Amino acid sequence: MEILSNSWVDMSILIFLSYCSTIYSFIKLKRTKKKLENSEKYNHTLEVLNDDIRCFRHDFNNMVTTIGGYVTSEDMVGLKKYYTNLECDCKHLNNLSVLSPKLINDPGIYNLLTKKYLKAEQSGIKLSIEAFLDFNKLQMNIYSFTRILGIFLDNAIEAASKTDKKIINIYFRDDKHNNRQLAIIENSYSDKNIDIEEIFKKNKTYKENHSGLGLFEVRKLLKKNNNLNLYTCKDNNFFKQQLEIYYPKS
Secondary structure: OHHHHHHHHHHHHHHHHHHHHHHHHHHHHHHHHHHHHHHHHHHHHHHHHHHHHHHHHHOHHHHHHHHHHHHHOOOHHHHHHHHHHHHHHHHHHHHHHHOOOOOOOOHHHHHHHHHHHHHHHHOOOEEEEEEEOOHHHOOOOHHHHHHHHHHHHHHHHHHHHOOOOOEEEEEEEEEHHHOEEEEEEEEEOOOOOOOOOHHHOOOOOOOOOOOOOHHHHHHHHHHOOOOEEEEEEEOOOEEEEEEEEEOOOO
């Protein structure tokens, strides 16, 4: 009986170790898959950036000649219109260069931003990103941060897509003077009567076929963290969400 018992224990240990090995291999495979997905997205971004830069260089002489024509004829109105289009192209190139794993140095955040950027681009939205923040030193849980960021971006894309200007601006900053990290999303919007308090209530939504739970979930996540603050505001041009993550003085 004792021999049988020992054999059963040994077999149980082997089964357990085999199970652990399988789980570890599965996790490792998922991580590898995620890295490959991120690499593919980054390679796609680099390919688009490279093509755009080559086109930009190819047209550079033509651009200078065109600008020279406006300057020579002192046509400031035409020059301003031309410069506006040129500036738009330059911003597009800058955004693609920002979408780099070296600047957005958290794989989850990078993947989320890349996906939302491509979604916005497909809707004709001019989306700009400024990243001056080390995401590896983010002072809040990545899971909560990406949930909040994802909700804000989905709302911004939907609202901006219904406007003529179609603009979204994203800023990530480390405000060391006030000991806080900032994630700011502002977008053009059409409904100027939107109530910035009501939108956070459960089942409250200004959008068709929506449950109104997104911003309600944001408020729940904020309450779970005592170092977070959300500043929501609007003006004639933009609706703005500013997530403030406070950290102790060093």
